[in-house]
Amino acid sequence: MxxxxxxxxxxxxxxxxxxxxxxxxxxxxxxSTWAAEKEAGPLRPKPTHFPARAKRVIFLCMEGGPSHVDTFDYKPKLSSDDGQTFGKGRAAGAKLLGSPWEFRQHGESGLWISELFPEVARCADDLCIVNSMQTDLPNHPQAFQQMHTGIFQFPRPSMGSWLQYGLGTENENLPGFVTICPPVNNGGSANYGSSFLPAIYQGTRIGYSGMPVADAVVSNLKNPKRRGADQRRQLDLVQALNRETVERDQVNPAIDGVIESYELAFRMQGELPDLMNLEHESEATRKRYGIGETATDDFGRQCLLARRFAEAGVRFVEICHGGWDQHFNLKQAHARNSLAIDRPIAGLLTDLKARGLLEDTLVVWGGEFGRTPYAQRNDGRDHNHKGYSIWMAGGGVRGGLAYGKTDEYGYEAVEGAVHVHDWHATILHLLGLDHEKLTYRYAGREMRLTDVKGKVVQGVIA
CATH class of the missing domain: 1.20.5 (Single alpha-helices involved in coiled-coils or other helix-helix interfaces)
Structure with a gap:
């Protein structure tokens, strides 16, 4: 040779x-590559696994479990058999309770929607109603946490944290994940926490449940003693001390998180307060959301804030409306709740569509589970995790579609069942992320939002 x-x-x-x-x-x-990535920051925009249909999510979270058979899952036989004995499982012997509200078909699609939502019904052709949702347990803390994190047995990153980790942010001066007035119970901060993901991916909380959103602020955003260049010099000194600690300890995720959060907070000062000032909006826009009217003002403000955040580049915005747990007083409480959210949600959908944002914004509505078709205390319904409804709009889903079915009384899913893992996989898919590839190594294994389960529901994708 x-x-x-x-x-x-x-x-x-x-x-x-x-x-x-x-x-x-x-x-x-x-x-050099590592240094460049570190310099760009963990929130830098990241490529998707495949072309995305949506760029961002607005999650309209209904805490307490709205009754699907009174809102979006029409069951005429339940009404015709009102008062008869229900014969399934532990509820055998309970009396069926027909919905006190009428359902009508709406839009060119003819979707059945309850009279509880006359304004949302005007947007019927944009809605993809999934009537076959399922979750693992009919208990609020577990189901609410599973809806947010995919699992309730152990602390896990929330859905918003996973999205921010997978996609980065579109605006470096704002958090990529915002939660407005979240509940303090049913998991509390775990529902918007980052768990084992780096701390920079956790949600930024604005207010809490029970507080009027008009009074909600981001804590410690302003420095009352120093402004501008003086504040920057002070922060540079603190950051230098933090970086010395990181260099000395080599690996310290907690300090890294502090450094990143300080920088983000400094940048937020210049943009977030103005973004949260709804006085910039026209009177016509405020009226569209029901702002200024007693019943709709608070949730209307949340919805308008959600639109403003989404428009400014926030990846995941969650707003919450509680009080849907009607074991009794169903007629009065569900009517009150729907009145509070119906007009604001319709205003949000209409506004997003008019601005060309609905096409790449995925709007999701739903609670942790549904309610039973049988009565509780004559004017209430118990928890039901075997079959319930959520809906999605925009962001690449098929509008005017009712997907999946529950049985004739709405007790359990019998066609096209969609587990919470499947729902999460589908949301990630619409955002261009493969739920099996979006992983983070922790405790010796590759973790993901969908755990070891989940399948994309292709039937809801346009």
Whole structure:
């Protein structure tokens, strides 16, 4: 075999020196890439696994479990058999309770929607109603946490944190994940926490449940003693001390999170207060959301804030409306709740569509489970995790579609069942993320939002 004379003349020592330089170069290249990524920050925009249909999510979270058979899952036989004995499972012997509200078909699609939502019904052709949702347990804390994190047995990152981790942010001056007036119970901060993901991916809370959103603020956003350049110099000193700690300890995720959060908070000062000022909106827009009217003002403000955040580049915005747990007083409480949210939600959908944002904004409505078709205390319904309804709009879903079915009374899903894991997988898919590839190594295994389950519901995708 012929040998290259240059190689033949190369001594073993020269070869090793050259090879070691190559290894050094590779190491340097790797460090340079790592440094560049660190400089760009963990919130930098990231490529999707495949072309996305949606860029952002607005989650309209209904805490307490709205009754699907009184809102979006029309069951005429339940009404015709009102008062008869229900014969399934532990509820055998209970009396069926027909819905006190009429259902009508709406839009060109003819979707059946209860008279509880006359304004949302005007948007019927944009809605994809999933009437076959399922979750694991009919208890509020577990089901609410599973809806947000995919699992309730252990602390896990919330859906918004996973999206921010997978996609980064569209606006470096704002958090990528905002939760407005979240509940303090049923998991509390775990529902918007980042768990084992880096702390920068956790949600930014604005207010809490029970507080008027007009009074809600981001804590510690302003420095009352220092402004502008003085504040920047003070922060630079603090950050230098933090970085010294990181260099000394080598790996300290907690300090990294503090450094990143301080920088984000500094940048937020210049943009967030103005973004939350709804006085910039026209009177016509405020009226569209029901702002200024007693029944709709608070949720209307949340919906308008959600639109403003989404328009400004926030990836995941969650707003919450509680009080849907009607074991009794169903007629009065569900009527009150629907009145509070109907006009604001219709205003949000209409506004997003008019601004060209609905096409790539996925709007999701739903609670942690539904309610039973049988009565509780004559004017209430118990928890039901075997079959219930959520709906989605925009962001690549098929509008004017009723997907899946529950049985004739609405007790359990019998066609096209969609588990919470499937729902999460589908949301990630619409955002261009493969739920099996969006992973983070922790405790010796690759973790993901859908755990080891979940399938994309192709039937709801346009």
């Amino acid at each position: 012929n040998q290259d004379p240059h190689i033949a003349m190369m001594s073993r020592r020269s070869l090793l020196k050259t090879a070691s330089s190559g290894f050094g170069y590779l190491a340097f290249a790797g460090l």
